[in-house]
Amino acid sequence: MPTIWGQRVGHAIVPYGKYQEDLADLPEGCRLRIKLDKDRNGKFSSLFHLMLGKLAKAINRGPAQTNIDALKQWVKLKKGWYDAVPLPQPAPDGTSHAIVFRSTNFASMGEEDFHAFCTDACELIRAELAPWVSSAPEWPEIRQIIASITPEAA
Incomplete structure (x- = not known):
């Protein structure tokens, strides 16, 4: 599984644009494990x-x-x-x-x-x-x- 980076928007986690394609291969509704880590600028x-x-x-x-x-x-x-x-x-x-x-x-x-x-x-x-x-x-x-x-x- 790839690492996908994104940002918190309200109560949702939105992947950065270049990682959105990685999500397209996953079936709708599949369960994901999310490891929270603050990204550095x-x-x-x-x-x-x-x-x-x-x-x-x-x-x-x-x-x-x-x-x-x-x-x-x-x-x-x-x-x-x-x-x-x-x-x-x-x-x-x-x-x-x-x-x-x-x-x-x-x-x-x-x-x-x-x-x-x-x-x-x-x-x-x-x-x-x-x-x-x-x-x-x-x-x-x-x-x-x-x-x-x-x-x-x-």
Whole structure:
């Protein structure tokens, strides 16, 4: 069975247009199991990555060099957004665990948690990694992006 996404309208659940065709194959009156889960606004994810790109550009104006992926991994490491997975056997250098970063994808993180993660990422980078970004020309736009990634902005 496919996953069908939709939205609540009154007391009904209306599937998004691209999923309505999936329902056409089901007989009228058939019973369905519905798992309720709040969908996250896709625009917010795009804005987060745009913000990280601007942060990377601001950081690269200073004494450091970085990119979006390195920033995401650094924030996840600092925020504990990872799992330590035991290796089948210790590595030659004695390492016994590997770090696997958790995903911030739609299935792993709801909208409110995502907003908190985005805000924390921006503030953490400014406070601990690159304090000079707050004087970079990109900073006002970065703050504006953070303000727009709120659950109320949907």
